Amino acid sequence: MKFLNLEKVLCLSPHPDDVEIGMMGTIFRHGETKFDILCLTKGGAKGYDETNELDRRKEVDNVWDFWKPGVTDHVQVHHSKYDYFEDCTEPGWINYIENEFIKKHDYDGLFIPTKEDSMFEHRFVNGFGAALCRFSPISIIEYHTFSSLNSWQPNLFVDIQSIYHEKWNSLQAFKSQSHKSYFKRKSLDAFHSNFQCRKRGIHIIEQFELIEYYESRIL
Numbered sequence: 001m002k003f004l005n006l007e008k009v010l011c012l013s014p015h016p017d018d019v020e021i022g023m024m025g026t027i028f029r030h031g032e033t034k035f036d037i038l039c040l041t042k043g044g045a046k047g048y049d050e051t052n053e054l055d056r057r058k059e060v061d062n063v064w065d066f067w068k069p070g071v072t073d074h075v076q077v078h079h080s081k082y083d084y085f086e087d088c089t090e091p092g093w094i095n096y097i098e099n100e101f102i103k104k105h106d107y108d109g110l111f112i113p114t115k116e117d118s119m120f121e122h123r124f125v126n127g128f129g130a131a132l133c134r135f136s137p138i139s140i141i142e143y144h145t146f147s148s149l150n151s152w153q154p155n156l157f158v159d160i161q162s163i164y165h166e167k168w169n170s171l172q173a174f175k176s177q178s179h180k181s182y183f184k185r186k187s188l189d190a191f192h193s194n195f196q197c198r199k200r201g202i203h204i205i206e207q208f209e210l211i212e213y214y215e216s217r218i219l
Contacts, residue, residue: 001030001031001032002030002032002033003026003030003033004109004139004210005215006033006109006139007033008033008034008035008036008105008106008107008108008109009033009034009035009108009110010102010105010107010109010110010111011023011027011036011143012097012110012111012112012128013037013038013040014040014041014113014119014121014122014125015039015040015041015043015056016039016041016056016057016060016174017043017056017059017060017174018113018145019037019039019143020060020170020171021145021146021171022113022143022144022145022206023143023144023206024063024167024170024206025158025160025163025167025206026158026206027074027075028067028071028160028163029160029163030074031071031073031074032074033074033109034074034075034076035074035075035076036101036105036107037075037076037077038078038080038097039057039077039078039079039080040082040085040093040125041080041082041083041084041085041121042083042084043056043176056176056177059173059174059176060077060079062173063170063173063174064170066166066169066173078101082096085121085124090124090127094128094131094132097128097132102136102138107138108138108214110132110140110141111141111142112125112129112140112143113125113142113145113148114142114145114149114152114209115127115142115152116148116149116151116152117145117147117148117149117152118147118149119147122145122147129211137214139210139212139214140212141156141208141210141211142154142208142209142211143206143207143208144191144206146182146191152209154194154207154209155208155209155210156207156208156209156210157194157197157205157206157207157208158205158206158207158208159197159202160192160204160205160206161203161204161205164192171188189204192206193205194207
């Protein structure tokens, strides 16, 4: 099954774990769409985060290695050439992603973190979306993060209850984050819940906001 009939999409992950937390189940369910995940930094904030001396990019690879062979053949993980956001200007980041990914692949979808987010790096990456898609009919979809604000209004929900146990187990590969409150099981359960979905019998979901959608692939 394809996600929104998209053929190949680029998912921007500000830190190691953002895409995996926000949309791993959706990626797993839509094996006919090719997902390129671009992990932009090695994690943490330069000089401010207790994990800033760790290279968390290996944890991303371990998460996807958890799944059985063949299950995630439609997923390709990439790591940017930068360690921190401070290593490059905003125009530099946009030029890098555009030249190394957008222009080299026939993407018809771009996933970015929400604009309504308490984390600066997530808002920073959200700002790349319009610039990266300015010349191509690339659909833009925002995905849910731990720091998304209550003012964010998702309008697309994916039922992942059948694979939630596997997602939970695979996320344990993020050992550098396991001590944080939002990585505890109760927090993750709440993160994957939405009242409007629950009253309709859908209990475990991933949430998105469809910003722009182009039905551009003509058969």
